[in-house]
Amino acid sequence: MLPKDMSYNMTSHLSELPIYQKAMDIIVLSRSISSYINQDLSYLHPDGREDEHIYFSGDIIQQSESLAPEIEKAQAERCSEKKNMHLASLERLTQRLHLNCNRLEHCNSNGRDYLPVLRNELRKFRKLKRHWMLTL
Numbered sequence: 099m100l101p102k103d104m105s106y107n108m109t110s111h112l113s114e115l116p117i118y119q120k121a122m123d124i125i126v127l128s129r130s131i132s133s134y135i136n137q138d139l140s141y142l143h144p145d146g147r148e149d150e151h152i153y154f155s156g157d158i159i160q161q162s163e164s165l166a167p168e169i170e171k172a173q174a175e176r177c178s179e180k181k182n183m184h185l186a187s188l189e190r191l192t193q194r195l196h197l198n199c200n201r202l203e204h205c206n207s208n209g210r211d212y213l214p215v216l217r218n219e220l221r222k223f224r225k226l227k228r229h230w231m232l233t234l
Contacts, residue, residue: 112170117226121165124219128162128195131155131216134209135202151205154198158216161195165223172234181234188227196220 112118132155139149165188172184199213199220 112173115169115173115230117223117230118166118169120219120223120226121162121169124162124165124195124216124223125159127212127216127219128158131202131209131212132159134212135205135207138207138209139205149205151202151207154201154205155209157198158195158202161191161198164191169230185227185231185234192220192224192227 135155136152139152139155142148168184168188168191172181172188175181175184196217199217203210203213
């Protein structure tokens with residue numbers, strides 16, 4: 099996991115893009131949710147097993163942190179074929195984030211109450227992505 103104070107290298111034009119700003123919001127939100135859920139799920143079951151949902155909470159961090167770099171790559175890419183590759187990657191990441199939100203809703207944690215907020219931010223991200231794609 100990346101340190102919380104890690105600053106992303108962003109040029110001035112990227113920081114002004116609404117999709118990039120939304121990606122950064124999703125990173126912060128997924129870290130907060132994962133931290134909350136991990137506290138509840140870090141304990142072992144009486145038989146010594148880990149809670150399987152703890153891995154999904156790490157997945158939402160990893161996937162959300164991959165959004166901004168893919169936006170940067172797509173924005174900088176000149177070749178349309180490679181640009182489309184980064185756009186497809188963004189779509190896969192948002193689908194996986196949504197799927198992991200669904201999985202985490204079944205965990206035994208109060209943190210799951212915040213997952214609809216993340217899902218709502220993902221819907222906003224998808225709308226921004228559709229608009230942004232038209233500008234590329």
